[in-house]
Amino acid sequence: MKCALITGGSRGIGRAICIKMAELGYYVLINYKGNVAAANETLEAVRAKGSDGELLQFDVGNEQEVTTVLGGWVEGNKEKYVEVLVNNAGIREDNLLFWMNSTQWRNVLGSSLDGFFYVTKQVINSMLMKRHGRIVNIVSLSGLKGLPGQTNYSAAKAGVIGATKALAQEVAKRGVTVNAIAPGYIKTDMTAELNEKELAALVPMNRFGTPEEVAEAVAFFASKASSYITGEVLSINGGLYT
Ligand code: NAP
Secondary structure, three states: OEEEEEOOOOOHHHHHHHHHHHHOOOEEEEEEOOOHHHHHHHHHHHHHOOOOEEEEEOOOOOHHHHHHHHHHHHHHOOOOEEEEEEEOOOOOOOEOOOOOOHHHHHHHHHHHHHHHHHHHHHHHHHHHHHOOEEEEEEOOHHHHHOOOOEHHHHHHHHHHHHHHHHHHHHHHHHOEEEEEEEEOOEOOHHHOOOOHHHHHOOOOOOOOEOHHHHHHHHHHHHOHHHOOOOOOEEEEOOOOOO
16 A cells, blocks of 8 residues: 655645645555644545545654654554655744744754654655655745744754755665755745735745645655656745745
8 A cells, every 4th residue: 555644734735735645546644743623634635535544643853752653653554655755744933043042943943854854764764675765855945045033944944955965865776766845935824924915925926825736746756757856956936036
């Protein structure tokens, strides 16, 4: 059975990716941190596409939880293997560096950068054994250009970009590709309190993107069509590069 694990699959971009992977016939492992109602809605949407899946609750930034829950799933499901991993879970806690406290720094690096490490470690072994796997990391425009008020978030996402390029070279011979997607402004809970009208005016396409537009690119990186692409960062930003 082909499985796809999407971290932060309960809401926003992660939910759209879960639904897209279900459409493509994957059994979907939906990770979430705390919002069980939203995670169940994603699972219902996965089933509505004629596929199936299950919920895996763990904090990607907590090594113990990742080992217990995800490691336990891997151990107990030897007949299945995670062919596609989407490291999507992430948060932002914006502040100018001058005002930023170490909790804000650690929380943001923990969910994106530590999360990438802890989760990928649990599933890479079976990808290498099967000589096939797809890892897609959701990063951000902020990690490419840096954004004021986001030193923590820019550092976390830039860190994942570096890890993407390094890991891509480590596992290329074994048929595993590792790529990143860098969205600009996407309409989700994360951007809900931003002034959309004002910010959309800065985007050449004059609008925020949708989670579904990001999910389409994930589907491409997950597919055979992208088999010679690895270590790449694809921007999805309506033309907002600077
Ligand atoms: P969102 O709507 O706020 O959803 C965040 C998701 O991540 C939720 O499913 C949440 O689970 C989960 N999550 C958060 N921290 C977690 C943790 N420590 N462990 C496990 N799950 C965790 O966010 P989004 O806009 O869809 O963002 C998804 C990804 O895209 C993030 O990595 C974000 O940095 C990136 N991104 C977003 C934008 C944008 O404009 N929206 C732009 C660039 C990059 P619960 O539901 O349980 O809380």
